[in-house]
Amino acid sequence: MLITFLQRTLWLVALVALQMMVFNHIHFLGYATPLPYVYLLLLFPLGSNRSAVMAWGFVCGLLCDIVSLTPGIGAAAMTMAAFIQPPLLQLMAPKDAVEDMKPSMRTMGFWPYARYALIITAVFAVTYFAATAFNFFHLRDMGIALASSWAITYALCMLCEAVRSK
Amino acid sequence: MRALLEFIAKFYHWLVFVALEVAATMLIFRFNNYQGSVWLTTANTVVGTLDSWEREAIRFVHLGQTNTELTRRNLRLEQNVAFLRARLDSLTHDSTVSERLHSQRMEGVDMLQARVITNSVLRRNNLITINVGAADGVEPEQGVVGGTGIVGIVYMVSEHYSIVMPLLNSHFSMSCCLRDSGYFGQLKWDGKDPFFAILDDIPRHARFKIGDIVETSGFSSIFPKGLFVGRVSAIENSDDGLSYRLRIHLGINFSRLDDVCVVRQAFQPELRQLEEQADSAMAAQ
DSSP states (O other), X not given: OHHHHHHHHHHHHHHHHHHHHTGGGOOBTTTBOOOGGGHHHHTOOTTOOHHHHHHHHHXXXXXXXXXXXXXXXXXXXXXXXXXXXXXXXXXXXXXXXXXXXXXXXXXXXXXXXXXXXXXHHHHHHHHHHHHHHOSSSOHHHHHHHHHHHHHHHHHHHHHHHHHHHO | OHHHHHHHHHTHHHHHHHHHHHHHHHHHHHHOHHHHHHHHHHHHHHHHHHHHHHHXXXXXXXXXXXXXXXXXXXXXXHHHHHHHHHHHHHHSTTOSHHHHHHHHHHTTSEEEEEEEEEOOSSSSBOOEEESOOGGGTOOXXXXXXXXXXXXXXXXXXXXXXXXXXXXXXXXXOEEEEETTTOOEEEEEOOSSOTTXXXXXXXXXXXXXXXXOEEEEOOOSSSSOTTOEEEEEEEEEEOTTSSEEEEEEEEXXXXXXXXXXXXXXXXXXXXXXXXXXXXXHHHHHO
């Protein structure tokens, strides 16, 4: 339990630090900003307490907000994504998965994991950019920023997972 | 209570979700200028709309009271209108040309107010009794007028009452003329319709039309010139065919006659005495 907590804390610190030092400085073509700290949510095993997942997501998002000067936006997006993570994983986990299966390409298979990560990152990105834009008058710009950021974020999460699974 | 606790335990994650989202949203609005301004604007709009709805609702609730007040006010205004209309009528009653001329003609003439005691319109020789007599200065052969025209001539006088020979009497005859052309003739009643009289002896060369006004000619000391009598309603030939006979729609409605005035001209006795002397002198020659 404690080890799990420490592991998550390490992941959290690492992701926040990466966001602060690296990804916050990337604005690909002026639109795309990678937000890979959502990867923290992909780590929670099957049967996790939803409230606990949301609390981790909120804290992680809030820390990233503090270092990114976007107070509340990341926290709201992470909470939203964390809210759907446990039931989504339940839905996409293999039938013969163990009770506390840790989601990964190895345990779930590539495509189920890819879909799982795709949905979580999509929910996160949509919430994040909706809160950032806060209006729907510039749908085109918002759509480009959302799609590009989501794509990069998703790619980074998959890359991270691929490296971790080896 | 237990059911409530079970409910909360079952949906605890929903409460956590809402609480965290609310906290995040508050942070967004509190520390992000753009989102804060949008929120403020939207909140103002929403609050304004809600305030407007509240005002409308309160107004609707108070409509009954407003309606009562309006009804009361309307009643008061209607009373004012009725009072003012009556006042206006009394001040501008003779606003038509005939009635205005009528009142102008009566200026300088001593008028004695009287009430009709008895009246009839169905007989050939109708008579009217009024409640003023010799004690009030009434004498035979004084004219009697109503608000809208000539009524008749005082026929007999007692101490406190007088008998008036109205237009609706076969013995009545007086000189009248057409206001526009000035042609005159003798006004009589044919004993048929109490609303119509006959104006005889209008020359054949006279020019007039239906609706022309007939008024007193002033050729006697009884009535001053220009008092409204009626309007031409039909044109016929006289029995001998040498003149016109005009059917006159009388201005006075004798069926509803109530208030009249006795006309007392200042020089009437002197004029009558002079006429009598002239008649006597002519008879002596």
